[in-house]
Amino acid sequence: MDFSKEYAKKRFFWGIKPNKSVVFVAGLLSRGKALDIGMGEGKNAVFLAKKGFNVKGVDVSSEAIKKSAILAKRKNVKILPECADIKNFNFKCKYDLIISTFTLHFLPKKKSLEVLKKIKAFTKPGGFNLVALFIRENSKCSEAMEKRFGLYLYEVGELKRLYSGWKIVKYAEKKELDNSHGKAHYHNVAIIIAQKVK
Numbered sequence: 001m002d003f004s005k006e007y008a009k010k011r012f013f014w015g016i017k018p019n020k021s022v023v024f025v026a027g028l029l030s031r032g033k034a035l036d037i038g039m040g041e042g043k044n045a046v047f048l049a050k051k052g053f054n055v056k057g058v059d060v061s062s063e064a065i066k067k068s069a070i071l072a073k074r075k076n077v078k079i080l081p082e083c084a085d086i087k088n089f090n091f092k093c094k095y096d097l098i099i100s101t102f103t104l105h106f107l108p109k110k111k112s113l114e115v116l117k118k119i120k121a122f123t124k125p126g127g128f129n130l131v132a133l134f135i136r137e138n139s140k141c142s143e144a145m146e147k148r149f150g151l152y153l154y155e156v157g158e159l160k161r162l163y164s165g166w167k168i169v170k171y172a173e174k175k176e177l178d179n180s181h182g183k184a185h186y187h188n189v190a191i192i193i194a195q196k197v198k
């Protein structure tokens with residue numbers, strides 16, 4: 001799904017407050033190198049930079065990249081934005097923290113799993129991942145949503161299984177109210193915070 005039209009507007013489509021889970025994970029480690037996969041307008045990347053992390057943020061939308069630079073300037077921090085498709089993104093180095101909030105379900109499932117594999121591989125031992133994504137519910141509603149918005153939902157329990165062998169700090173599957181844009185609505189989401197075992 002292309003959010004560029006919204007990102008080109010002055011207002012921040014997703015707001016400028018970091019996700020609660022990002023605030024939580026930032027408290028688990030003191031600085032380091034962080035990567036935000038599908039950073040959107042940069043609310044989480046800028047927050048992490050403000051906390052002292054050296055942050056790279058990747059998004060396929062050039063409007064998202066521009067907007068993240070505006071937010072970083074406003075908050076007086078530097079981030080390293082990169083306009084790239086995460087399906088072909090070259091990670092180059094290992095990170096202390098990699099986050100990806102509400103992005104992986106936009107990739108065809110095979111690609112999404114490949115990216116997740118890289119996210120895990122490019123995390124330093126002892127480092128953290130935070131991944132949030134939409135999951136399927138047992139109803140026709142999920143199928144309709146997948147078709148309408150071009151989503152590839154994860155199955156119930158799948159994200160947790162993919163982190164077997166890691167220390168699971170937090171895992172939740174829940175209905176989450178989304179009032180960041182349009183009419184308030186719910187999504188079925190899975191959120192994991194996991195630490196790579198040393």
Ligand SMILES: C[S@@+](CC[C@H](N)C(=O)[O-])C[C@H]1O[C@@H](n2cnc3c(N)ncnc32)[C@H](O)[C@@H]1O
Nearest residue numbers: 014038039040059060061085086101102103106
């Ligand atoms: C729902 S937004 C979430 C933005 C941000 N992570 C947040 O939580 O506010 C999903 C973002 O993923 C980006 N995205 C989708 N597919 C992508 C891809 N293949 N490569 C890079 N970014 C992608 C979109 O441009 C969009 O900014």
